[in-house]
Amino acid sequence: MVKAADRAKNPARSSVWLETRTSRSGGGPAGLDRDRIVAAAIRMLDEEGLAKLSMRKLAAELNVTAMSLYWYVDTKDDIIEYAVDTVYGEIDLAAVDAAGDWRDRMRVLALDYRRMLVRHPWMSPCAGYYLNIGPHAIAVGGKIQETIRDTGLPMDRQPSAMSAVFQFVYGYGTIQSQFESRAAQAGMSQNEFYGESIKAFRDDPQFMEALEPMTDLLDERASHGSVTEIWDRDFDYALDVLVAGIEVMVARESAAGTGT
Amino acid sequence: MVKAADRAKNPARSSVWLETRTSRSGGGPAGLDRDRIVAAAIRMLDEEGLAKLSMRKLAAELNVTAMSLYWYVDTKDDIIEYAVDTVYGEIDLAAVDAAGDWRDRMRVLALDYRRMLVRHPWMSPCAGYYLNIGPHAIAVGGKIQETIRDTGLPMDRQPSAMSAVFQFVYGYGTIQSQFESRAAQAGMSQNEFYGESIKAFRDDPQFMEALEPMTDLLDERASHGSVTEIWDRDFDYALDVLVAGIEVMVARESAAGTGT
DNA sequence: AGAGTCCTTGTACGGTGTACGAGACCTAGT
DNA sequence: ACTAGGTCTCGTACACCGTACAAGGACTCT
Structure with missing residues (x-):
């Protein structure tokens, strides 16, 4: 034995x-x-x-x-x-089913996935390290697949679209949770931590050179609202980009399918 | 002191x-x-x-x-x-400048970024864990920003589009390098490892339930070419999705800008 | 009473990151 | 020539880690 x-x-x-x-x-x-x-x-x-x-x-x-x-x-x-x-089991899959079309369902799932990653900052490195083939992870994977299936993309393109959406969510959740837990560890609010980081950059000429085109934007953002809101707003807009991209590809594939 | x-x-x-x-x-x-x-x-x-x-x-x-x-x-x-x-310094930023429009440049950069992650399997967890604010990482960030700027998106939308593209690349590189190093660790080729994983799933009723809609696809893929080609093909198509999405958003923003 | 199974524990081994202090070398100042 | 101080390397030691192994207690069944 x-x-x-x-x-x-x-x-x-x-x-x-x-x-x-x-x-x-x-x-x-x-x-x-x-x-x-x-x-x-x-x-x-x-x-x-x-x-x-x-x-x-x-x-x-x-x-x-x-x-x-x-x-x-x-x-x-x-x-x-x-x-x-x-x-992975904390993700509310029932809520996904309750949502409307694939766009809504994808959004609900992406948001909950990201929330989960941010709530457990240790998750990102671990999820990236292990094969995620436990029952809950598989269930999430199945739900993602179900969601993408309804886009109308041909089946052999679906895994690719799944990647585009949910690898993005994973990456985004990773840096956000990373940022938040660093801020907490430093004993600062997220806004303070953001401000301190920018200040540290500004003092270093090497950084300024590479980031020169970005500095205006960084300042604008710092003064423009809470960091948390920015995280949410950027994430939302990125999902808009992805939805738009999938829609275009669906249209293209069906155009190709009917022989132009 | x-x-x-x-x-x-x-x-x-x-x-x-x-x-x-x-x-x-x-x-x-x-x-x-x-x-x-x-x-x-x-x-x-x-x-x-x-x-x-x-x-x-x-x-x-x-x-x-x-x-x-x-x-x-x-x-x-x-x-x-x-x-x-x-x-991060291994990413060839000069090659990015040599490429054509923002679509090409984005592609070149994304491909090289992914290659780097796959070449160094320890990178993903580490890059996810540390603040990446060293000179090379910043230079890469700056180049990404430069690339996205030329899409024509309004400035306050650019960080979001950057996320959509490069968090996706990060996530994709993470799972690919993860898969490859697991295969190597198990002493199998990638195709063998893929086949073994599928077989393990198939023997487990719990997996079959959640993944039922996917199994046809998985089989089709297993018989359809090398795993490496699939990785490349899926990545390419996902970038197509992202490019298409950005183009749509650019059109929308400029339509909104001119008052519809 | 005895045997067997399930669960918990104590001890011990080889590893880890790194604090601390003692040197070895080289260079500069007198 | 001799010393002082900075630069670099090493030996030792500590607290902690994951976990192998064997011994024990508790409970059930015979």
Whole structure:
């Protein structure tokens, strides 16, 4: 029989989800449970960040020794992979179905996806690192696919359009959550942090050279409202661009299909 | 006077680039040098990945003790931040200028950016984690901005369009490099790895349910050519979508500008 | 009472980033 | 020539990390 530890040591093992899963539900004295472990991990990740999470601290949070966790999980990485998938589950897929046409549904999904990434700043690096093939991530993927299908694009173009939209959302969510958590870490409001960054740039001639064409814009933005509003407004407009682009491509494909 | 170590310990310190930099060029017996350290770090990161890089191993590579590195650098994180910026420097900005209109320039830049991310699989998580405000990253940002400016979009819309394009490139590069390095780690070709993943899905009823609408497509793709070609083709088409979207928005904005 | 299964723990190993202080070298000033 | 100070390297040490291993407690079944 292959032991759990051996499986985990296999360098070709790409994901927890590609293993035959054992439930190991917790009838033990500590009332432990993989769900409870993952939930605690998520809480700690949200509060302290990815770098600060350790098995010992996580165990302490659950009033247990570090090694107890290994009964439910093969490695620390597995906990994080479970956490990632659990957080994918926070995206409200029912709300997507409730929305109108594909444009609305895509918007609702994109907004909720981004909100999720920003709410959990550790998610972006993790989601970029692991194969996201847990049940919740797959469900989100399926919903994205469903949404794109209704655009009317030919099937072999749909994955490409999916990428255009949701890789953008991922990238955007990444830098936004990055920015926000840096600001929080520095103990500043987002507006303050933005202002300080601009000021630091302005003092450095090297930056000014490369960014010269941008400075007017940066100033204008700094004085123009809260940073949060700018994030929202830019995101919205980018989605407009994507919707418009898809519409054009649909028209083109159908024109090509009918022989011009 | 503020010592280097104290600066590094400051929790509000957001980036190496926001500090007054001391050059510390290496006239020492070991011929060390910050550039040499960073170059070695990049080589090791490319070969072994982010998780395997340690100060001791990096130092050994340079025939030096771990602590020697700290003369040139405050923390390990700083080395990585320098490495990230150095790799941004690999993007060929001159080639962008040589290309034709904004569509071509945007394409050239996007392709090279993606190539860079795929060539250095550790880049995506790192670029997502650090503020990318080193000189090379800023230069790339400036070039992106220059490119987008020529679309004719009003200035306050340009950052949004920049996001749409280059956050997409970042996201796309992230999953592609992720996929490729997983395949390599598993000792398979990309086609083999793709096939194995599909097979694993097919054996799991839970996956099949969520992905049911996609399976035909996945099969079609698996039989349709090399995975590498698919990556390229999808990326290209997504850029088409983005270009088309920007063109539409330009037309709309100018229509609105002239009062319809 | 004994055996077996499930869960938790203590201990220990080899690794990590890096603080601190002691040197080795070189260069400048007297 | 001799010293002083700056520049660079190293050895040691600390606290912490992920986790292998084996021993134990609790509970169930026979």
